[in-house]
Amino acid sequence: MPMESEQLEAVVMDIVAGIRDAIIKHHVTVDQYRFAVDYLGRLADARELPLLLDVFLNVAAVDAENEVTKGSPQAIQGPYYREDAPAVTDRLKTLDHDNERPLVVRGQVRDIDGSVLPGAEVDIWHSTPTGKYSGFHDNIPVDYYRGKLTSDSEGAYRVATTAPVPYQIPNQGYTGALLEAMGRHSWRPAHVHFKVRKPGFKTVTTQVYFEGGQWVDSDCCSGVRDDLVRRTTQEDGVDTLTVDFVLDRAA
Numbered sequence: 718m719p720m721e722s723e724q725l726e727a728v729v730m731d732i733v734a735g736i737r738d739a740i741i742k743h744h745v746t747v748d749q750y751r752f753a754v755d756y757l758g759r760l761a762d763a764r765e766l767p768l769l770l771d772v773f774l775n776v777a778a779v780d781a782e783n784e785v786t787k788g789s790p791q792a793i794q795g796p797y798y799r800e801d802a803p804a805v806t807d808r809l810k811t812l813d814h815d816n817e818r819p820l821v822v823r824g825q826v827r828d829i830d831g832s833v834l835p836g837a838e839v840d841i842w843h844s845t846p847t848g849k850y851s852g853f854h855d856n857i858p859v860d861y862y863r864g865k866l867t868s869d870s871e872g873a874y875r876v877a878t879t880a881p882v883p884y885q886i887p888n889q890g891y892t893g894a895l896l897e898a899m900g901r902h903s904w905r906p907a908h909v910h911f912k913v914r915k916p917g918f919k920t921v922t923t924q925v926y927f928e929g930g931q932w933v934d935s936d937c938c939s940g941v942r943d944d945l946v947r948r949t950t951q952e953d954g955v956d957t958l959t960v961d962f963v964l965d966r967a968a
C-alpha cells in the first residue's frame with residue numbers, strides 16, 4: 718500500500734539527503750553524475766531497475782519488518798518463488814545429477830507462546846545442484862525442487878531433497894556491470910527458501926544458509942543474518958538441516 722504523504726516526504730528527503738551527502742563526500746564530478754543518470758536510464762530501459770534495487774535495498778525493507786515482529790526472522794523472498802508449487806508429503810522431486818547431495822530439511826512450527834501449530838503450510842524451494850530454479854531455468858518443471866508441506870499434529874515437518882548450491886544472480890546486464898565495476902561479485906551463498914503460513918498468523922518468508930558455506934560472509938544481496946545460518950547435523954548418514962519457525966499473530 719502507498720505511504721501517507723508525511724511519511725513519503727520524510728523517506729524521500731532522507732534518501733535524497735543520503736545521496737547528496739555521498740556525492741559531496743566522494744567529490745563526484747558533474748560528468749560522473751551525468752554518466753550515472755544516463756546509466757540509470759539505460760538500466761531502466763532494460764527493465765533491470767527491480768534487480769538493481771533488490772540487490773541493494775530489499776534486505777532493508779525486510780529488516781525494517783524484522784524490527785517489529787515477534788516471529789521468526791524474515792529474509793528476502795527473491796525472484797524465484799512460485800505460488801503454484803505442488804503439495805508434497807515427504808520428498809521434493811529432484812533430477813538426476815552426478816553431483817547431487819542428499820539433504821533432509823526438518824523442523825517444527827510454533828506460535829509466539831510456544832504452542833505447536835499443526836496444519837501450517839511450509840512452502841520450501843531451493844536451487845538445483847547446478848544453481849538453477851525450476852519454473853524459471855532450463856525448462857525444469859515447476860514441481861521439482863519445491864513443494865508445500867503441512868505441519869503434523871506436533872507442528873513438525875520433514876522433507877527429503879538435495880542440497881542447494883551457491884549461484885550467481887543475473888550478471889550479464891547493467892546490474893552485473895555495476896557490481897563488476899565496483900570490484901564486487903554476483904554470488905549468493907547456498908540457501909533454502911521458506912514461506913510458512915497459517916490463517917490468523919503473520920506469514921514468515923525467509924531463507925536459511927549453511928554455516929561455513931561459500932559466500933555466506935559476502936552475499937551479493939546482503940541477505941545473510943547470523944540468525945539465518947544453521948549448522949547441518951548427520952541423521953542416518955544424511956545431512957539434515959533443522960529449521961524451526963515461530964509465527965506471530967496476524968495484526
Ligand SMILES: [Fe+2]
Nearest residue numbers: 795797908910
Ligand atoms: Fe534463492
